[in-house]
Amino acid sequence: MSKASNDKTPNDGLANSIHTPGNSTIDQTMSAPQSPTTNHAPTSEEQAILVHLALADMNRSVLSQNGTNHSTTLLPQFTPPLNGGFPKVHMSHSTQIFDHLDNRVLLTWFQVEQPKFMDRVFDHSRRDIAERATIIVEHVHANITTIAESTHHDALPVHVFPPQPQGGKGAKNFPIGFLVHRVSNETKNLLLNQCIWSMTDLTFEALPFNCTHPPELLFGSTGFTTLDIVTILQAISETWTQDNNRYCIEEFFSKCSLPDDELIYKATQDFITSCHVKLLDFKITGGLLVPHFNILTTSPTNDAKTWTDLRSYLSTLNYPTSLDGYRTVTALFTCQICHSLTHPQGLCLFPLVPHWNGLKVGNRNNNNTPHQIGRARGSRPGQNI
Structure with missing residues (x-):
């Protein structure tokens, strides 16, 4: 997904954005990830994600019963990092960021080239994320672009892809993770090192595209x-x-x-x-x-x-x-x-x-x-x- 134009008013920008479903601009077609190939052999890291996801239901059942040193003080719209780090977000299992994601979408995301990472937004329910995915993508895109341009003035257009639930619109459960790519390793490391990024219009947690250590x-x-x-x-x-x-x-x-x-x-x-x-x-x-x-x-x-x-x-x-x-x-x-x-x-x-x-x-x-x-x-x- 290409970067939205800065010359449009906010309302026009959302209405005409290439992130909006149904927009058939050439840019969107060219920049969207290719359909997954059926003969793709998952890497060891991708296979680990699949193994953890296979056990996600059991985990949910149990519970229901080094990067470049940049300072975000140059970006005053973001909450500054804390000494000792932000409070920890505890999840049910180590691949929860991929929960309820359509399998075809997950396979496509596997084949998106690095650097890439996942983004979990705060303050929204899973259903809210599914129903307002286009708007949330715009906010994620705008804020990550601001961070990327603070490290590289000639940064490439950031691409953000929304999740699609397994089962489509009739799904009972919805994913919460967005895929972000086409950022430099420097920008990726900056985002992952601080992890929590809070602005007035959006707060998100940047997570690596892999299996994290089992939750505490x-x-x-x-x-x-x-x-x-x-x-x-x-x-x-x-x-x-x-x-x-x-x-x-x-x-x-x-x-x-x-x-x-x-x-x-x-x-x-x-x-x-x-x-x-x-x-x-x-x-x-x-x-x-x-x-x-x-x-x-x-x-x-x-x-x-x-x-x-x-x-x-x-x-x-x-x-x-x-x-x-x-x-x-x-x-x-x-x-x-x-x-x-x-x-x-x-x-x-x-x-x-x-x-x-x-x-x-x-x-x-x-x-x-x-x-x-x-x-x-x-x-x-x-x-x-």
Whole structure:
């Protein structure tokens, strides 16, 4: 998709843009990616994406129960990067950016040449992205062009391609990732290094076109009567280190690429000790505090099946405490601002970022949930991570 003309008014530009579906300009035909070839042999990285996507449904089921050093201070319309980085967006699996994408489109995107990366927009639901794809593409295109021109004054026209859902207009689930390409490696690295780019008209997260490391988020828990995360972490550690459970964890790691018993033992130990707990302390209507906990850990392997099977197994275990109850299954929340699965919209940390240009809590027109209403009544934001 070619760069939209700067000589048109905003309304005319959108109406006549080559990003608009149905526009039959020559430029659009020439610049659109070629149809996928049936004999395309996926690379190892592309094959890894397909393997992870094949396990996406299981992951969703579990949860429902170095670049060039540029400074964005030269671009004041963007929220400046934070020391230590922006809050982390937690997804259900390592290829969620490709979820629900039409297979033919995914194969076409595989064959688009590098440099390329993925773009996940904030503040929009999946259906909203599908229905307003043309407008969102224009915003993504304009802002990435601004960033590209800050690194190269003679930058090539940026190309942005919207997702198409598997099943077409009648699909029940919609993808959220946009493909961006025809940028220099310098621009790509700049975008990926900062990751979060927030403007008044759009906020997006730049992600590499590959399988990221398995997400840290394992599952959510409720049912405990304490707010002490040390007590919860102790219950989890004691459960995982029980002989039968530890043996099962070692069995999962033995099925991936770890070559000997010593490395399997070390991987198991590292996995258990990396576990950490985050308190989600929102209040329901009436000001009652109902503690929820997110359980996170670091996987020692990128093997898709090992990580998925292990996560599924651990999510079914009971985690009793001596005096404070035991863990019950709880569905995770989906933030309407950043799409993270660790909190509802009212507990999102991004609006608390200094000089945040994106959506603020309370500015959205959709109805608040009791959890979001409770957050506005005085939950402690310093503990919500």
